[in-house]
Amino acid sequence: MEYESRAVINVKPLGFPWETEDPFLFCVYHADAYPEGNKEFGPDTSLEGRNLGNDFELKDGWRMYHGKAIPGFPVHPHRGFETVTVVRKGLVDHSDSLGGAGRYGNGDVQWMTAGKGIQHAEMFPLLKQDTPNPLELFQIWLNLPRASKMVDPHYAMLWNEEIPEYVEKDESGNLTRVEIVAGTLGGFDAPDPAPQSWAANAENEVAIWYFQMEANAQWTLPLASAGINRTLYFFQGDQIKINHMVVKAGNAIQLEPQQVVTIENGTREGRFLLLQGRPILEPVVNYGPFVMNTREEIQQTYRDYQETQFGGWPWPRPDQVHPPEKGRFAQHPHGQEQFPPEPL
Numbered sequence: 001m002e003y004e005s006r007a008v009i010n011v012k013p014l015g016f017p018w019e020t021e022d023p024f025l026f027c028v029y030h031a032d033a034y035p036e037g038n039k040e041f042g043p044d045t046s047l048e049g050r051n052l053g054n055d056f057e058l059k060d061g062w063r064m065y066h067g068k069a070i071p072g073f074p075v076h077p078h079r080g081f082e083t084v085t086v087v088r089k090g091l092v093d094h095s096d097s098l099g100g101a102g103r104y105g106n107g108d109v110q111w112m113t114a115g116k117g118i119q120h121a122e123m124f125p126l127l128k129q130d131t132p133n134p135l136e137l138f139q140i141w142l143n144l145p146r147a148s149k150m151v152d153p154h155y156a157m158l159w160n161e162e163i164p165e166y167v168e169k170d171e172s173g174n175l176t177r178v179e180i181v182a183g184t185l186g187g188f189d190a191p192d193p194a195p196q197s198w199a200a201n202a203e204n205e206v207a208i209w210y211f212q213m214e215a216n217a218q219w220t221l222p223l224a225s226a227g228i229n230r231t232l233y234f235f236q237g238d239q240i241k242i243n244h245m246v247v248k249a250g251n252a253i254q255l256e257p258q259q260v261v262t263i264e265n266g267t268r269e270g271r272f273l274l275l276q277g278r279p280i281l282e283p284v285v286n287y288g289p290f291v292m293n294t295r296e297e298i299q300q301t302y303r304d305y306q307e308t309q310f311g312g313w314p315w316p317r318p319d320q321v322h323p324p325e326k327g328r329f330a331q332h333p334h335g336q337e338q339f340p341p342e343p344l
Contacts, residue, residue, distance in 0.1 A: 075318040095315050103326055108160050158190075168219055183207030228257040229278075
């Protein structure tokens with residue numbers, strides 16, 4: 001297909017998960033209209049007719065995923081990459097094999113380096129018993145280069161209060177608001193990612209930007225360096241024009257990093273995720289939750305997991321959740337407890 005704009009390399013419909021470019025592995029977008037919760041933090045309604053343990057069908061507007069009583073993803077292992085979990089609505093309860101724990105959401109981001117191996121659970125506790133519990137999140141898998149695949153596991157909390165927002169008003173007064181999860185924009189720097197991340201080196205120009213454009217707003221993206229992969233995910237809205245080329249919502253748009261890109265939004269608010277970064281340019285061999293460079297390394301990973309369980313599981317339940325009175329918090333494996341900053 002030929003595109004009117006030299007800035008656009010390709011346009012693809014969004015699937016499940018969303019396809020990404022190196023250094024990213026993929027992105028999953030979850031949007032679930034969970035009902036009121038019960039006393040066990042699950043849906044206060046019948047689960048009859050659902051394929052519990054593997055419920056990915058959007059029945060009644062929500063899914064249980066791998067959860068059987070509480071929606072979410074009970075204990076499972078990872079090695080060789082990072083997860084960046086951007087929670088727009090709702091809460092996620094984290095527990096891991098090293099004793100780490102946390103509850104985060106409503107704008108918070110967890111940046112976890114699986115490194116040489118970790119088990120974790122990601123559950124979605126439905127804490128509200130008198131009102132619905134909507135959930136919306138992105139989970140982005142970011143690869144690690146060969147030199148970092150066996151680093152110690154680590155996770156960083158990027159609290160909502162610490163994530164900068166860049167706001168630009170166009171000539172007609174319409175606003176574009178950009179939350180800078182990773183990278184730099186308009187003089188604002190994102191919080192530091194996990195220290196061994198590909199994103200920790202500014203030369204890799206990793207950017208994760210979530211942004212919203214008011215109806216009819218216009219915004220011109222800053223240029224990136226040659227060789228940077230850049231994709232715009234237009235997941236909600238009407239349509240946009242990119243340098244006069246019309247693209248409807250529900251598409252991923254691969255962009256040339258050194259071409260001027262002016263986005264003109266349509267008649268409804270538009271919502272977007274932008275992922276960019278310098279490619280790692282190494283072989284990728286993945287099998288389930290493990291991402292390495294060779295098939296032999298994947299086989300070794302399975303042997304290591306069978307032998308060590310990546311530290312075992314110190315929690316009483318595979319779908320561990322935290323007490324209802326707990327607010328947002330992070331408990332790191334070395335014992336440090338962390339909380340969101342106090343409002344000014």
